[in-house]
Amino acid sequence: MTDVLDPPVQLPPPPPSHEMLEEHGHDEHHGPTGILKWITTTDHKIIGLSYTVTSVIMMIIGGAFAEIIRAQLASPNGTLVSLSQYNELFTMHGSVMIYLFVGPFAFGGLANIMVPIQIGAPDMAYPRLNALSYWLYLTGAITMLSGFFTAGGAANFGWVAYAPLSNSVNTPGSGADLWIGGLLLTGFSAIFTGVNICATVFYLRAPGMTMFRMPIFTWNMLVTGILILLAFPVLTAGLIMLYCDRHFGTHIFSVQGGGVPVLWQHIFWFWGHPEVYILALPFFGMATEIIAVFSRKPVFGYKGMVFATLTIAALSLGVWAHHMFTTGVVLLPFFSIMSLLIAVPTGIKIFNWIGTMWRGEIWFSTAMLMAIGFLITFLIGGLTGIYLASPPLDFFTHDTYFVVAHFHSVVMALLMAAMGGLYYWGPKITGYLLNERIGKMQFWFLFIGTQIFTFPLYVLGLEGMPRRVAIYPHDPQWKTLNDWSTFGAILIGISTILFVVNVAVSWKKYPSGDNPWDAQTLEWFTTSPPPHHNFYRLPQIRSERPTWDHNHPEHRSLTHGKHPELTEDGLEKVHSS
Amino acid sequence: MKVEAKVLLYLGLFFGIMNAVYWNWSLENAGGVMMFAGMLLCFLPGSYYYFWSRRMKARPEDDPNATQTSGAGFIGTFPGTSIWPFTLGMGAFFVVLALVFGIWFLIPGLGLAVWALFGATAEGRRGGTH
Ligand code: HEM
Numbered sequence: 001m002t003d004v005l006d007p008p009v010q011l012p013p014p015p016p017s018h019e020m021l022e023e024h025g026h027d028e029h030h031g032p033t034g035i036l037k038w039i040t041t042t043d044h045k046i047i048g049l050s051y052t053v054t055s056v057i058m059m060i061i062g063g064a065f066a067e068i069i070r071a072q073l074a075s076p077n078g079t080l081v082s083l084s085q086y087n088e089l090f091t092m093h094g095s096v097m098i099y100l101f102v103g104p105f106a107f108g109g110l111a112n113i114m115v116p117i118q119i120g121a122p123d124m125a126y127p128r129l130n131a132l133s134y135w136l137y138l139t140g141a142i143t144m145l146s147g148f149f150t151a152g153g154a155a156n157f158g159w160v161a162y163a164p165l166s167n168s169v170n171t172p173g174s175g176a177d178l179w180i181g182g183l184l185l186t187g188f189s190a191i192f193t194g195v196n197i198c199a200t201v202f203y204l205r206a207p208g209m210t211m212f213r214m215p216i217f218t219w220n221m222l223v224t225g226i227l228i229l230l231a232f233p234v235l236t237a238g239l240i241m242l243y244c245d246r247h248f249g250t251h252i253f254s255v256q257g258g259g260v261p262v263l264w265q266h267i268f269w270f271w272g273h274p275e276v277y278i279l280a281l282p283f284f285g286m287a288t289e290i291i292a293v294f295s296r297k298p299v300f301g302y303k304g305m306v307f308a309t310l311t312i313a314a315l316s317l318g319v320w321a322h323h324m325f326t327t328g329v330v331l332l333p334f335f336s337i338m339s340l341l342i343a344v345p346t347g348i349k350i351f352n353w354i355g356t357m358w359r360g361e362i363w364f365s366t367a368m369l370m371a372i373g374f375l376i377t378f379l380i381g382g383l384t385g386i387y388l389a390s391p392p393l394d395f396f397t398h399d400t401y402f403v404v405a406h407f408h409s410v411v412m413a414l415l416m417a418a419m420g421g422l423y424y425w426g427p428k429i430t431g432y433l434l435n436e437r438i439g440k441m442q443f444w445f446l447f448i449g450t451q452i453f454t455f456p457l458y459v460l461g462l463e464g465m466p467r468r469v470a471i472y473p474h475d476p477q478w479k480t481l482n483d484w485s486t487f488g489a490i491l492i493g494i495s496t497i498l499f500v501v502n503v504a505v506s507w508k509k510y511p512s513g514d515n516p517w518d519a520q521t522l523e524w525f526t527t528s529p530p531p532h533h534n535f536y537r538l539p540q541i542r543s544e545r546p547t548w549d550h551n552h553p554e555h556r557s558l559t560h561g562k563h564p565e566l567t568e569d570g571l572e573k574v575h576s577s
Numbered sequence: 578m579k580v581e582a583k584v585l586l587y588l589g590l591f592f593g594i595m596n597a598v599y600w601n602w603s604l605e606n607a608g609g610v611m612m613f614a615g616m617l618l619c620f621l622p623g624s625y626y627y628f629w630s631r632r633m634k635a636r637p638e639d640d641p642n643a644t645q646t647s648g649a650g651f652i653g654t655f656p657g658t659s660i661w662p663f664t665l666g667m668g669a670f671f672v673v674l675a676l677v678f679g680i681w682f683l684i685p686g687l688g689l690a691v692w693a694l695f696g697a698t699a700e701g702r703r704g705g706t707h
């Protein structure tokens with residue numbers, strides 16, 4: 001079984017006619033089936049699907065923790081969980097969501113499936129490394145979560161594991177070590193996926209797919225890949241140091257032995273802030289694709305979009321200590337200025353998204369609603385982030401619910417974009433559409449629930465309610481605000497249930513055809529689901545939306561600043577193929 | 578190849594400049610060292626791509642007028658299936674469990690990893706001869 005190798009991949013020469021191709025068998029690939037297929041596959045689409053399913057399960061687990069947290073906070077002296085269980089819950093909620101859901105969903109799941117197809121590649125550059133990524137991710141997730149089954153419980157030092165709280169005196173027990181171990185595994189899986197994405201984009205593009213014709217999603221994934229390679233090794237190194245401090249008697253992060261506790265924060269956030277963009281950029285890309293397709297327009301300001309993404313990446317390495325303003329040992333003006341600067345490229349993006357919709361023929365599908373929900377919610381999170389970038393305001397709100405509200409506006413926006421991505425690309429991956437009516441209900445629950453969940457938290461934060469507390473003072477107003485927030489969380493929970501229901505209800509029910517949205521980029525040119533090695537044929541690629549050009553020869557895009565002759569040439573080619 | 582090189586080189590350059598400002602101003606070393614390493618990490622592959630982009634003619638994927646036929650031909654061997662990533666992954670899993678539950682987990686861990694190493698290499702040899 002293990003030595004089944006495909007013949008070398010040939011990009012097929014353009015076939016004489018379309019008709020001939022339709023008779024061509026759809027799946028000529030022979031190999032193992034069932035569970036063995038899952039274990040031995042190196043096909044990026046199957047690996048990506050495994051990633052997607054696993055990470056959505058992680059989202060549900062992390063969401064369940066969140067609901068328990070909110071239930072506990074529904075009354076000032078909640079007794080649903082004990083204080084120490086509460087510590088485990090918020091730690092694992094944050095860890096599962098950040099390490100096991102958003103990132104892996106984006107770069108292991110949808111990007112893994114879509115990047116090769118969007119650029120006309122037969123697979124990822126290193127298919128076996130890709131498979132290894134998934135196994136490291138899965139085992140990492142199991143490792144981290146298994147902390148709940150140990151005697152001392154799961155890790156409970158917050159998702160950031162600050163020293164000296166995370167040392168072996170303050171946090172003994174194997175839950176913390178399982179957290180470190182699980183993170184080592186998923187960290188490596190992210191690094192390998194980063195390598196794969198960069199190599200695929202650099203070396204496996206189809207003829208004519210120049211860098212400035214790649215879909216924005218692929219561009220964003222390339223930049224994400226570069227950021228992964230810059231950031232994740234730092235985290236891995238930090239974790240190894242932390243482990244050595246805990247078990248081998250080193251004193252890197254402890255004052256007693258001459259170490260520096262705040263060094264952990266430097267290392268963690270040097271990874272942690274780029275990580276914020278590693279999480280966000282893929283979803284920016286998804287939203288861009290969705291907004292363009294459902295406005296039936298090309299992306300407005302394509303090059304500006306690419307430039308903004310690169311600028312965000314460049315700045316993201318120089319802002320880490322805005323998470324450490326209150327430590328008193330960081331260079332406040334530098335980090336404040338750099339953080340505020342990030343608002344500029346982000347603003348360009350928001351402007352371009354609106355520009356893409358402007359005068360478009362907008363089709364309010366579920367995917368589009370999710371993308372618009374993303375835009376609004378992200379704007380709220382982004383604007384409150386600007387407050388936090390200012391040290392005097394951060395001193396006031398640090399470690400309060402204001403921060404929790406800020407980053408939940410952001411991550412809930414990402415969650416909306418993620419759902420949009422599933423509604424948009426799901427048909428490409430499976431060949432079937434999801435139910436739009438349930439989808440729209442899901443959207444409204446998610447969108448309204450998010451705002452009801454976060455707004456009271458902003459107010460609570462400004463009034464000084466600290467984060468990471470299981471009980472809070474008896475104050476009627478605080479209780480009311482917390483109840484509203486819990487109510488919002490319930491609405492969000494219902495939206496997640498609706499999603500699961502939708503998948504069950506629509507299971508293999510609504511065949512989608514190859515291009516249900518009349519979309520623009522290359523992945524919509526192939527069949528749904530795509531064949532092994534993705535394409536039977538490729539169109540001429542003359543702009544950043546080759547599928548659109550092929551389907552609408554009368555409305556072809558002009559290539560950026562290129563001579564129209566070029567267009568003519570491509571047009572003829574398209575007709576003769 | 579040129580755009581790829583430029584992306585990495587400009588990023589590296591930016592990190593370099595930013596770091597020069599930061600390190601001199603902050604007198605804090607951890608961030609300076611990490612940013613410096615980030616700069617090198619961009620320059621290393623970036624200069625490699627730059628070197629080659631000047632020495633080879635545009636690849637079909639860099640040519641805005643390329644036709645699909647220009648890319649026809651051998652582009653690489655892609656294994657259809659392989660058990661070794663799974664084997665290696667399980668090996669890594671056991672190695673990590675050894676960090677938590679005791680050193681003896683290293684025996685299956687390293688065993689699986691080494692087995693996967695040999696297996697994957699042999700598979701690569703067979704696959705690479707096309
Ligand atoms: C159902 C939706 C969600 C609800 C109701 C929710 C609720 C909460 C609450 C109440 C806290 C604060 C706990 C405390 O400080 O005591 C929290 C913390 C956190 N949440 Fe969420 N959350 C949700 C979704 C998400 C998502 C999608 C992500 C990430 C992608 C996320 C990431 C985090 C992180 C990183 C923390 C900080 C954990 C820590 O303090 O160590 N949450 N969440």
Ligand SMILES: [Cu+2]
Pocket residue numbers: 272273276319320322323
């Ligand atoms: Cu940050």
